[in-house]
Amino acid sequence: MRLSELSRAAGLPRATVRWYLRVGLLHPGTPTAANQARYDETHVRRLRLVRVLLEVGGMSVDAARRVLAAVDRADVSVGELLAVAHRALSTTSPRGDRPEELAAVDRFLTDRGWQVRPDSPARRDLAAVLAALRDLGPDSAPPVDTPAAVDRLLTPYAAAAERIARSEIRNAPAGLTREQLVERVIAGSVLMERALTALRRLAHEHHAIQRYGAGRDAPAAG
Amino acid sequence: MRLSELSRAAGLPRATVRWYLRVGLLHPGTPTAANQARYDETHVRRLRLVRVLLEVGGMSVDAARRVLAAVDRADVSVGELLAVAHRALSTTSPRGDRPEELAAVDRFLTDRGWQVRPDSPARRDLAAVLAALRDLGPDSAPPVDTPAAVDRLLTPYAAAAERIARSEIRNAPAGLTREQLVERVIAGSVLMERALTALRRLAHEHHAIQRYGAGRDAPAAG
Numbered sequence: 001m002r003l004s005e006l007s008r009a010a011g012l013p014r015a016t017v018r019w020y021l022r023v024g025l026l027h028p029g030t031p032t033a034a035n036q037a038r039y040d041e042t043h044v045r046r047l048r049l050v051r052v053l054l055e056v057g058g059m060s061v062d063a064a065r066r067v068l069a070a071v072d073r074a075d076v077s078v079g080e081l082l083a084v085a086h087r088a089l090s091t092t093s094p095r096g097d098r099p100e101e102l103a104a105v106d107r108f109l110t111d112r113g114w115q116v117r118p119d120s121p122a123r124r125d126l127a128a129v130l131a132a133l134r135d136l137g138p139d140s141a142p143p144v145d146t147p148a149a150v151d152r153l154l155t156p157y158a159a160a161a162e163r164i165a166r167s168e169i170r171n172a173p174a175g176l177t178r179e180q181l182v183e184r185v186i187a188g189s190v191l192m193e194r195a196l197t198a199l200r201r202l203a204h205e206h207h208a209i210q211r212y213g214a215g216r217d218a219p220a221a222g
Numbered sequence: 223m224r225l226s227e228l229s230r231a232a233g234l235p236r237a238t239v240r241w242y243l244r245v246g247l248l249h250p251g252t253p254t255a256a257n258q259a260r261y262d263e264t265h266v267r268r269l270r271l272v273r274v275l276l277e278v279g280g281m282s283v284d285a286a287r288r289v290l291a292a293v294d295r296a297d298v299s300v301g302e303l304l305a306v307a308h309r310a311l312s313t314t315s316p317r318g319d320r321p322e323e324l325a326a327v328d329r330f331l332t333d334r335g336w337q338v339r340p341d342s343p344a345r346r347d348l349a350a351v352l353a354a355l356r357d358l359g360p361d362s363a364p365p366v367d368t369p370a371a372v373d374r375l376l377t378p379y380a381a382a383a384e385r386i387a388r389s390e391i392r393n394a395p396a397g398l399t400r401e402q403l404v405e406r407v408i409a410g411s412v413l414m415e416r417a418l419t420a421l422r423r424l425a426h427e428h429h430a431i432q433r434y435g436a437g438r439d440a441p442a443a444g
Contacts, residue, residue, distance in 0.1 A: 048357060048362065051354070051357070055316055055317070078430045078434035079430045079431040082426055091280050094277055114428040116424050116427045116428055117431075120424065121423075122424045125419070126417060126421065126424070128277075129420065132273070132278050136270050136405075140267065140402065140405040140406060141413070156386055157414065157417055157418045157421050158421045159385075160385055160418070161382075161421040161422040161424070161426075163378065163381075164378055166429070168378075184362060187355075187363050191351050191354055191355060193419060194350075195379055196383065196418070196419075198344040198347040198351065199344075199376065199382075201308045201343075201344035201347075201411075202338050202383070203336065203386070204383075204387050205304050205305060205308070205339065206336040206337050206387070207388070208301045209337050209339075211300075212300040
């Protein structure tokens with residue numbers, strides 16, 4: 001197909017598709033004439049994935065390019081790919097390298113039997129949260145000063161995360177090609193993380209309204 | 223206390239504290255002489271909250287200012303405050319206003335009996351995820367073309383979110399002042415959302431390593 005057809009198939013303006021080609025988020029088509037090329041289904045699929053990373057994941061072009069490079073390398077395992085995606089999604093957490101909080105995170109993960117890569121950015125993200133809670137102090141935040149307190153605080157979240165990971169693995173269809181698997185893993189990790197965040201906010205709002213009232217504006221069902 | 227003492231108490235450079243004063247993230251101290259002022263515990267507490275919003279929540283100065291304005295208004299309910307915080311955390315989702323996906327979200331929320339404000343940004347975030355899944359198509363993403371499919375996909379996440387919200391409410395200490403309650407709600411919603419995301423990523427990595435292997439680098443426990 002031509003660039004105009006590709007743009008229509010992907011639901012993106014032609015200028016955007018050209019820009020993705022220029023910055024290397026989309027592989028070039030097969031040249032047919034000067035300034036003309038043919039594109040195929042692989043381009044449509046890739047554009048859909050690019051939209052997920054940029055629009056939903058909020059990634060920079062550089063971050064999305066790193067994820068796509070990992071997607072395209074056959075020797076990158078699913079575990080590594082997730083780490084690359086999580087690194088691209090992760091924001092820098094200035095307090096994520098405090099040794100005491102990193103040790104608390106590692107203790108918690110070991111207790112749960114979770115194996116994660118030591119360079120996993122989520123490990124530092126979690127340490128940054130513990131550091132912020134400790135800095136806030138017991139007046140404004142739950143205590144995190146002992147392993148038991150950390151355990152009490154994090155366990156409901158970890159149990160929820162565990163249940164979700166299990167159900168995702170259970171529901172993953174069998175017999176996927178590596179390409180399909182990898183796309184599903186990336187799209188799933190970006191999109192379903194966003195879905196979980198949105199649902200947590202909605203549950204939080206629902207329960208806050210139940211407990212503390214709706215305030216001046218009346219709530220609406222749904 | 224003086225500005226230098228405030229800066230030490232909050233663990234922030236003096237220049238940063240001065241900048242927060244200038245952009246209105248911190249209320250002025252009581253003037254004592256030309257270019258001198260006294261600060262108190264309210265300034266220390268506010269600085270801790272500002273760090274949570276900016277460093278962990280990744281909010282812009284404008285977004286953090288909107289949240290703090292709501293924190294300071296005694297007539298803003300906890301439900302409203304959460305909506306303000308969620309709006310400040312939310313990224314724009316270009317596909318969040320597609321009517322079909324918004325209707326699917328509303329149906330799902332009504333079925334679960336969740337009451338949320340119709341202007342809740344999380345509602346649009348969730349619609350944007352459904353729109354992205356639909357655009358990816360059944361080859362690369364789970365199906366979302368019927369209410370039953372949406373229900374099947376979202377229920378594990380919603381159940382997890384519900385359990386977390388319940389346990390947060392159960393664990394909230396009683397007898398807090400409004401100020402303490404509001405600080406806890408904001409800090410908790412920003413920090414524990416980040417904790418949940420980190421734990422979900424870690425669980426995801428753990429299960430991916432279990433199922434698909436660790437790849438070239440060996441995983442480390444914890």
